[in-house]
Structures are given as C-alpha cells and as structure tokens.
Amino acid sequence: MRSLAIVQKIFFILKILATVIMVLCFVGAGISLLASFSVNALSDSDIATIISSMPIYSETFENFTLAQLSGVMFIAFVLTLTEGILALFTKRFAQAELQEGTPFTDNTVSNLRILGILLIVLPFISDLVVSFIINRNGITDMDFSGGSTMLIGVVLLIASFVLQVGIETIKEAKKESDSSNK
Numbered sequence: 001m002r003s004l005a006i007v008q009k010i011f012f013i014l015k016i017l018a019t020v021i022m023v024l025c026f027v028g029a030g031i032s033l034l035a036s037f038s039v040n041a042l043s044d045s046d047i048a049t050i051i052s053s054m055p056i057y058s059e060t061f062e063n064f065t066l067a068q069l070s071g072v073m074f075i076a077f078v079l080t081l082t083e084g085i086l087a088l089f090t091k092r093f094a095q096a097e098l099q100e101g102t103p104f105t106d107n108t109v110s111n112l113r114i115l116g117i118l119l120i121v122l123p124f125i126s127d128l129v130v131s132f133i134i135n136r137n138g139i140t141d142m143d144f145s146g147g148s149t150m151l152i153g154v155v156l157l158i159a160s161f162v163l164q165v166g167i168e169t170i171k172e173a174k175k176e177s178d179s180s181n182k
Contacts, residue, residue, distance in 0.1 A: 004101075007102075007103060008101070011094045011097045011098050011103075012094075012098060014090065014094040015091055015094035015095055015098065018087045018090040018094060021083070021087040022087035022088050022091055025081070026080075026084045028076070028080040028084075029076075029084055032073050032074070032076035032077035033074070033077040035076075036070050036071075036074040036076075036077060037070075039070040039073060040066060040070055042066070047064075047069060064139075065137075065138075067138075068137050068138060068139050070137070071133045071134070071137030072139060074133055075130050075133050075134070075139075078130055078133070082122050082126040085118070085122060086115075086119065086122060086149070089114065089115050090115060092111070093111040093114075093115050096108070096111055097111075103163070104163070104166065104167050104170060106164075106167065108163065109160050109163050112156055112160040112163065113156075113157060115153075116153045116155075116156030116157035116159075116160060117157070118153070119149045119152050119153030119156060120154065120157075121153075123148070123150060124150070
C-alpha cells in the first residue's frame with residue numbers, strides 16, 4: 001500500500017520534528033528558569049548595564065524591576081516547558097504509530113485523544129500561571145498571549161472519534177467477510 005507508506009513517512013518526519021522541538025523547548029525552559037533565579041542575584045545597576053548593552057531589549061525592559069524581570073524569565077520557563085511537554089507527547093504519538101505500522105488502531109485513537117486533551121488543558125493551566133505571575137509582579141507592558149492550541153485540541157478529539165468509527169467499521173466489515181467465507 002503506497003498510501004500507508006506515505007503515512008509512515010509523515011509520522012517519521014513528525015517524530016523528528018517533535019523531538020527537535022522538545023529538546024529545544026526543554027533547553028529553553030532550563031535556561032529561562034536559571035535566568036529567573038539569576039536575575040535575583042544581580043543588583044539594579046548590573047541589570048541596567050546588561051539591558052543597556054542589548055539595544056533590542058533596552059526599550060522593553062528599561063523600567064522593569066528585578067521582580068518583573070525575574071517574572072518575565074519565569075513566564076518564559078512556563079511557556080517553553082508547556083510546549084516541550086506537548087512536543088514530548090506528540091513524539092510519543094508518532095513513535096507509537098510507527099511501531100504499529102498503521103494509524104488504524106485503538107492505541108492511535110487513545111493517543112490522539114490524550115494529545116487533544118493536553119492541547120486543551122496544558123495551555124489553559126499555563127495561561128493561569130502566567131496570569132498569576134503577571135499580576136503578582138506587576139508586569140504591564142508585555143503581551144504573553146500565544147496562539148491558541150485549544151482549537152487544535154478540539155479538532156484532534158473530533159478526529160479521534162472519526163478514526164474510532166472508521167476502525168469499528170473496518171472491524172465489522174472484517175467480521176462479516178470472515179463469517180461469509182466460512
């Protein structure tokens with residue numbers, strides 16, 4: 001089946017992309033967390049010197065307090081960690097499909113549903129944490145709104161139900177075929 005081979009190649013590419021994104025996100029999360037804690041060890045003059053040496057950031061951060069800068073770094077940690085977790089589950093989803101050799105399995109449906117739920121729940125939790133940090137640290141001049149993955153999560157949930165119906169139809173047709181061959 002040529003179509004199934006194409007599906008396998010797509011899932012192979014998805015696994016590679018998800019792995020790269022996952023690694024970059026986890027590294028970014030680690031760096032952001034380290035930066036969040038490191039900012040607290042610096043003085044106001046150290047921060048002013050660092051910010052003034054980077055023209056791209058000087059306008060944005062020139063009036064920020066240490067707590068606000070630490071908050072921004074912690075927000076970066078939360079957001080990159082969330083994306084890393086989503087990439088990890090995407091990688092696992094692709095890996096499971098590659099091992100089974102076909103997307104038409106109950107395991108694929110289950111993994112697709114889990115991924116859909118995570119795409120809805122994790123960004124919501126992440127947004128709550130980010131909102132808390134923004135309010136707690138008085139961060140007012142920055143926009144941390146990202147793309148909404150919730151819609152993608154809903155689409156994946158719907159796709160999982162459609163796939164489940166297709167799998168059940170295939171199983172029923174196979175049972176009917178087997179019983180008529182006897």
